[in-house]
Amino acid sequence: MYLTRFRVNTGRSDARRLLGSPHRVHGAVNGSFPIPPARDGSGPRVLWRVDRNTPSETLLYVVSPTRPDLTHLVEQAGWPASDEPGWTTFAYEDFLTALHVGDTWGFRLTANPVHNIRHEYLKDGDPTKRAAHKTPRHQMAWLLKRQEQAGFEIVQKPAGRRLPHEGDEYELIVRDQVPLRFQRPPARTRREDVQITRVTFDGRLRVTDAALFRRTLTHGLGKAKAYGCGLMTLAPVREGA
Incomplete structure (x- = not known):
């Protein structure tokens, strides 16, 4: 399992258009996986959430069974020319195992x-x-x-x-x-x-x-x-x- 955090560049019109429709965000998140995980209840599914913490900080969180590739989201709704990575992915399994x-x-x-x-x-x-x-x-x-x-x-x-x-x-x-x-x-x-x-x-x-x-x-x-x-x-x- 993986937990991913992506910062959205709300100064871009494409980012605002994306955030304006949960269906578009759903499609963009699913596009992060070559083979989308099953949705039949047989295992963990892809979950996502948008947190609008401040006018300058909007974060997209994704929990998924496999590691996502958010390159397309960086190009559409991030900072593609920045030297900073566009997203951070954490291995979630060890954290889950440590819960008591x-x-x-x-x-x-x-x-x-x-x-x-x-x-x-x-x-x-x-x-x-x-x-x-x-x-x-x-x-x-x-x-x-x-x-x-x-x-x-x-x-x-x-x-x-x-x-x-x-x-x-x-x-x-x-x-x-x-x-x-x-x-x-x-x-x-x-x-x-x-x-x-x-x-x-x-x-x-x-x-x-x-x-x-x-x-x-x-x-x-x-x-x-x-x-x-x-x-x-x-x-x-x-x-x-």
């Missing part, structure tokens, strides 16, 4: 929190419709519901640090809720619109099942993984923070 129950990490996850609804006029047994969670409270609840099966638990705040309102029990914040609507290339005779709500979570977690947690990091969490959702990254927790 009880480890505490800071994390970032971009996800697509959804639930299934049934309109009032539909009967029991009729198909449900997938809908996005709209509020931070429901988005947090979506993640908390999945933590056990994903091999981690969100760290709870000490009582003295909690604010007197619902949703402040955990070391977890929701930011950058982005509703997206974009088009995929036409399938046969019709063009399909894709609508997703992309949300970023920052927080602190504790590993409860190392094997399940490794799977979460390499297979992703939730829906819309092809469109920049599902990738969780970790950062060390500073002492006393």
